[in-house]
Amino acid sequence: MERHNKIGRYEFLVEPFHCDFSNRIFMGHLGNHLLNAADFHSNERGFGMHFLNGIRKTWVLSRLAIEVNEMPVAYTRLSVETWVDSVMRFFTQRNFKISDHETGKIYGYGRSVWAMIDTETRQPADILAIKEGSIAEYVDKETICPIAASSRVRMSDEGQWAGKVETHYSDVDVNGHINSVKYVEHLLDLMPEAWHRTHCIGRIDVAYVAESHFGDVLNYYCETTGEGKTAYRIMKQRGEEPPLEACRVEITTVKPHL
Amino acid sequence: MERHNKIGRYEFLVEPFHCDFSNRIFMGHLGNHLLNAADFHSNERGFGMHFLNGIRKTWVLSRLAIEVNEMPVAYTRLSVETWVDSVMRFFTQRNFKISDHETGKIYGYGRSVWAMIDTETRQPADILAIKEGSIAEYVDKETICPIAASSRVRMSDEGQWAGKVETHYSDVDVNGHINSVKYVEHLLDLMPEAWHRTHCIGRIDVAYVAESHFGDVLNYYCETTGEGKTAYRIMKQRGEEPPLEACRVEITTVKPHL
Numbered sequence: 001m002e003r004h005n006k007i008g009r010y011e012f013l014v015e016p017f018h019c020d021f022s023n024r025i026f027m028g029h030l031g032n033h034l035l036n037a038a039d040f041h042s043n044e045r046g047f048g049m050h051f052l053n054g055i056r057k058t059w060v061l062s063r064l065a066i067e068v069n070e071m072p073v074a075y076t077r078l079s080v081e082t083w084v085d086s087v088m089r090f091f092t093q094r095n096f097k098i099s100d101h102e103t104g105k106i107y108g109y110g111r112s113v114w115a116m117i118d119t120e121t122r123q124p125a126d127i128l129a130i131k132e133g134s135i136a137e138y139v140d141k142e143t144i145c146p147i148a149a150s151s152r153v154r155m156s157d158e159g160q161w162a163g164k165v166e167t168h169y170s171d172v173d174v175n176g177h178i179n180s181v182k183y184v185e186h187l188l189d190l191m192p193e194a195w196h197r198t199h200c201i202g203r204i205d206v207a208y209v210a211e212s213h214f215g216d217v218l219n220y221y222c223e224t225t226g227e228g229k230t231a232y233r234i235m236k237q238r239g240e241e242p243p244l245e246a247c248r249v250e251i252t253t254v255k256p257h258l
Numbered sequence: 259m260e261r262h263n264k265i266g267r268y269e270f271l272v273e274p275f276h277c278d279f280s281n282r283i284f285m286g287h288l289g290n291h292l293l294n295a296a297d298f299h300s301n302e303r304g305f306g307m308h309f310l311n312g313i314r315k316t317w318v319l320s321r322l323a324i325e326v327n328e329m330p331v332a333y334t335r336l337s338v339e340t341w342v343d344s345v346m347r348f349f350t351q352r353n354f355k356i357s358d359h360e361t362g363k364i365y366g367y368g369r370s371v372w373a374m375i376d377t378e379t380r381q382p383a384d385i386l387a388i389k390e391g392s393i394a395e396y397v398d399k400e401t402i403c404p405i406a407a408s409s410r411v412r413m414s415d416e417g418q419w420a421g422k423v424e425t426h427y428s429d430v431d432v433n434g435h436i437n438s439v440k441y442v443e444h445l446l447d448l449m450p451e452a453w454h455r456t457h458c459i460g461r462i463d464v465a466y467v468a469e470s471h472f473g474d475v476l477n478y479y480c481e482t483t484g485e486g487k488t489a490y491r492i493m494k495q496r497g498e499e500p501p502l503e504a505c506r507v508e509i510t511t512v513k514p515h516l
Contacts, residue, residue, distance in 0.1 A: 015290070015294055016294070016297060016307075016431075016432065017290055017293060017294070017431060017437055017438075017439070019431070019432055020427065020428075020430065020431075020432070021430050021431070021432060021433075021434050021472070022432075023432045026428055028428065032273070032275055035275060036273055036274070036275070039274060049274075074432065168447035168448075169278065169446050169447050169449060169451070169454050170278075170284055170286065170443050170446065170447050172278065172279050173274075173275060173277070173278075173279070174274065174277055174278070174279060174280075174281045174332065176279050179275055181275070185428050188427050188428065189426035189427050189428050189429075190426075191427060192473075193427070193472050193473060196427050214279070214451050215450075215451060
């Protein structure tokens, strides 16, 4: 397969109401554009949810990292390019490049890891057993993604409680799970205005551990993990059941872009 | 001006992660598409925020009504048509038609009322004094919008307290105000899963009274206003200041579309 067929390129408008008070896109909406690009790219190549639903399989996002030089402002026409970097039996790695659709200016890159599961057993499914392993034809090892690999977000068990979020109707996706980008959106909503006025996000790493559901309460615990780096452990709780880890997020801040 | 130049038509994809657990678009995201269409239409005709910001004026959404037969499902290519129905000195009325971009199937309609204000004094500005009143050239009185006029949402002072919402970073737009569609999104988030499984929204009316800001607490008070109709008064509170009315919303429910 030609290399240019391996890469999908999608245009997104940075909508004005998807921008924060500094007129730059919310990280949650940027993450959503990346997930859309992944969805379109895999559907167009016959490995997306449209095909997988019919054989009782689905993709589950395992890790997502986004690293930006700058967050695009309202009305920017973004180009999100995405390609599959490697395929193993139970995981694929998918990369992203985020640039200005007209000027080519690069805003940043993304990396992600996806597992395939059986929707009935919820057990890992063998990706290479699907369509005789032909997903390998789409693997592009040549295109460079110049950011560090996505992280498992290592942290101790000593995190400090940082806040509690109840999940509601608008958090839940068609699978009945809390939408992947909502963990990040809620985390940034825990920060006061003063934090947002003095910090910009340079990189975000999300490691998904277990799905949470409508009505689960999410407790956020934080720990400083380096210069400008804070990791968060998100524990889900359902009624009187013991809390379980749902997700970990590491935020790396930089000086404000403004 | 030709009638077809008076109507703007914009295509939007119903993104999979903008759909609820029933695979239908969230009302907040549908409302956002309408506000985008209004923004694009007015900018393209020289009466949008891009022009107004330079003369220290802005549009303020005063009322929004959306009435739907059915909410579109994921991957639908929506067409949102919008046109200005009437212009008065301090207000314009703008209508919307929501249909399937390919089949033309009609999902519903919208109506809205907009005021123009001076961004320094926050006082009403004379719309007809701008560009010698040439906004009147874009008024389309022929195209039909077959839903009732947007409502002021009348209710008594006897509403029952229905819930409290703290506002956070992701609620705030570039003007520092709580985003217009967030009042609706938060309202729907007050409802438990059982309500969403047994109710669908047939119509929503929003009457904006005063802007609220990052950190304001919103208290929702509700009152039954008719068969399947509930009105909500949203009171904003900032620290120890007395509460003030921010917005009223009336929801008209129908039997589930599913």
